[in-house]
Amino acid sequence: MTNEARSRTRRADALSRDRIVRAAVDILDLHGEGGLTTRSLAASLETGSGAIFHHVGSRDELLRAAVDLMVADVIGGIAVETTPRESVRLLMLGVFDAIQAHPWAGAQLAREPWQTTVLEVFLEIGSRLQPLGVREEELFDAASTLLSYLLGIAGQLAASVHISRGTDRAAFLGAAVENWAARHSSADSPFVRQVTRLANHDDREQFIAGLEIILSGLALHPE
Secondary structure, eight states: OOHHHHHHHHHHHHOOHHHHHHHHHHHHHHHOGGGOOHHHHHHHHTSOHHHHHHHOOOHHHHHHHHHHHHHHHHHHTSOTTSOHHHHHHHHHHHHHHHHHHOHHHHHHHHHSTTSHHHHHHHHHHHHHHGGGTBOHHHHHHHHHHHHHHHHHHHHHHHHHHHHSTTSOHHHHHHHHHHHHHTTSOTTTOTTHHHHGGGGGOOHHHHHHHHHHHHHHHSOBOOO
16 A cells, blocks of 8 residues: 555544544635635645545534534533522623624524524523523513523624625714714704714623623522
8 A cells, every 4th residue: 555545544544523524614614605615625635625524414404413512512611600690690601702703603593593502591591491480481581681692692793794895884874873863863862972982882881781681580499
């Protein structure tokens, strides 16, 4: 057997679903969804497309697996000794941070809101709300509210990356605010003055503020 043949054999033996998914994540982070092709993935792994699809059946399956990996890392990183409220907060903020770091993941979650990964997050949210004292009959609605908040943010972050690509964020949002304010008088709607904060707001700080509003608004009934 030639050295080249031995090298191909070793690469084939080392190929696994996990390695393929992690290589896909690297490509997605660098080039976005458009950059994830069979050719780019095969080149990254130094293998053929057949070997890849032996482990991952399709590009859609690969995207789902990449999001699965991201969420699993978030859940696995939450310390078990945290308080129930902090556990919910860490889960929500962990997924938010992952989506902000990987906008393609936000697009995937928003595009398929009932994929297995989303249901896993839903289950994790619900299981963390129970120890907070949320009534049994209110758990589904409470968990749904938090999940909807998270998916809405995921879609917004994914869209903002697409819309503002190559544009200064503050300038882009500032122009939108000016256009909106020009059509509304602060005398008619005092909230117009609040909207001006959009141009310089911090997405993460705003997410945390909204999360605290939702958590504080839950009807908590300690046993």
